[in-house]
Amino acid sequence: MACRAAILISGSGTNLQAFIDRVAAGALDLDLRLVFSNRPAAFGLERARQAGIPTACIEHGEFEDRESFDRAVADVLDEFDPDLIVLAGFMRILSPWFVGHYEGKILNIHPALLPKYPGLNTHRRVLEAGDKWHGSTVHFVTEELDGGPRILQGRLRVCDGETAEQLQHRVQAVEHRIYPEAAGLVASGRAVYRDGEALIDGQPASDPIVQTFD
Numbered sequence: 001m002a003c004r005a006a007i008l009i010s011g012s013g014t015n016l017q018a019f020i021d022r023v024a025a026g027a028l029d030l031d032l033r034l035v036f037s038n039r040p041a042a043f044g045l046e047r048a049r050q051a052g053i054p055t056a057c058i059e060h061g062e063f064e065d066r067e068s069f070d071r072a073v074a075d076v077l078d079e080f081d082p083d084l085i086v087l088a089g090f091m092r093i094l095s096p097w098f099v100g101h102y103e104g105k106i107l108n109i110h111p112a113l114l115p116k117y118p119g120l121n122t123h124r125r126v127l128e129a130g131d132k133w134h135g136s137t138v139h140f141v142t143e144e145l146d147g148g149p150r151i152l153q154g155r156l157r158v159c160d161g162e163t164a165e166q167l168q169h170r171v172q173a174v175e176h177r178i179y180p181e182a183a184g185l186v187a188s189g190r191a192v193y194r195d196g197e198a199l200i201d202g203q204p205a206s207d208p209i210v211q212t213f214d
Helices: 013-025 043-050 066-079 096-101 122-129 164-187
Strands: 004-007 030-037 054-057 086-088 108-109 135-142 150-157 191-194 197-200 209-213
Touching: 004 013, 004 043, 004 150, 004 164, 013 030, 013 164, 030 043, 030 066, 030 164, 043 054, 043 164, 066 096, 086 164, 108 164, 122 164, 135 164, 150 164, 150 197, 164 191, 164 209
Parallel strands: 004 030, 004 086, 030 054, 086 108, 150 209
Antiparallel strands: 108 135, 135 150, 191 197
């Protein structure tokens, strides 16, 4: 039986589209049960509807604190019984309660070669530092922001003279390739979260799988 997945978004859903396309092509064995957003105008919800995936939306501004919102989200998610929760541009910091409720089931993608450059403005920071390599990292989510065990990284060389916006577009193209692949590793049981670390093919993974792109 295919791994049941819920995808959480806040915006246009380009990573969501990568999942939809990969599943439709038979290249990813996921049962996309739900696309959830905290923003009703998120275009990703329309992408989901066009693909025949159920959608749900709860606006976070209606709640007095982060955990109360997260509990309301979990009430919706649990109706669909997900094995995997994919954060695809979900612009919310998750509460410790939510992370604990779905321990080992949440994936995130961050536009940097973690542990370098957690947080925001990664493309600009990479250029300012003069780094030769940049990319994106798929990791299990823990309470530490952008600090969970890493599964897969896609990297590319930084081009001389490119802008942060140009670099961002190139990194996004990498994300669309590695995020479904990493989710597939988890869905198949090849990558698992155990006792605060990632195991890949049964072995502790102190370093992620690294793929290099042009």
